[in-house]
Amino acid sequence: MQNLLNFLAKYHHWLIFLLLEVVSVTMLFKYNSYQGSVWISSANTVAGHIYEWQSGMEQYLSLKEQNEQLTRRNLELTRRNNNLRQNVLRLSAHPEDADRAEFDSLSQYMLIEGRVVHSTTDRTDNLITINRGTADGVQPDMGVASGLGIVGVVYQCSSHYSVVLPVINPRSRVSCAIRGKDYFGYLGWDGGNPRYAYVEGIPRHAKFSPGEWIETNGYSAIFPAGVTVGQIVSIQDSPDGMSYRLKVQLATDFTCLRDVCVISDKSFIEQSRLLQMARDSLEIMKNQNK
Secondary structure: OHHHHHHHHHHHHHHHHHHHHHHHHHHHHHHOHHHHHHHHHHHHHHHHHHHHHHHHHHHHHOHHHHHHHHHHHHHHHHHHHHHHHHHHHHHOOOHHHHHHHHHHHHHOEEEEEEEEEEEOOOOOOOOEEEOOOHHHOOOOOOEEEOOOOEEEEEEEEOOOOEEEEEOOOOOOOEEEEEOOOOOEEEEEOOOOOOOEEEEEEEEOOOOOOOOOEEEEOOOOOOOOOOOEEEEEEEEEEOOOOOEEEEEEEEOOOHHHOOEEEEEEEOOHHHHHHHHHHHHHHHHHHHHHOO
């Protein structure tokens, strides 16, 4: 104790100097908007690099499991692609036209590969950070998927990082349908286990059973049709009794999510501009009627 007191007595002027420096810097960034914005931007960049380094270490340690998942997924996709191609060629009178239609459909989309550098699964308001941003072609409202299924929608972007609103966030709403059927609803999550979500709005006359798959239906510019969502676990009535509520086991395991792809639709910008023009026109008409 005496040694501590002697140390404080000897260096008290340096300690007071450091304390005043901390207080002055805190006041500078807290009460000045420009300096505060610089601090927040720098802190986000540093945090992004730290998260990326941490994610790289975790990804290296989980390579075996990731390779097993990719192998299973590749086998499934190969099987589905062969079956679909055979069906199209069998039904088409001109195979060359079927090949051209397949190419045109796929060329509409571009995949931007990325890696998860930070994510949460145990909160109500879960978010995911990936190491791709506007410099890589990513924009808000683009869809994000993994090798196994849907992940979420891009929420905010900086130059080199993006924040994704995953489907395990109560604010997420994704249009989807039962595979092979026309019945569709909206995928949502109400907290709890990150492996399960719910599809609302399936009509009462729909015919299906547990074990069938849910996938995106392509009714929006965010996701193309056919991206796997998950598998039906159980069927419940909606609170109003007018439709079904399906409990779905998500295909993507968010607790070990590492590699993702941002889905860039070449018509996305055009559709976004058209939608913004429509909103602006409605706002002008609304102001004129006042």
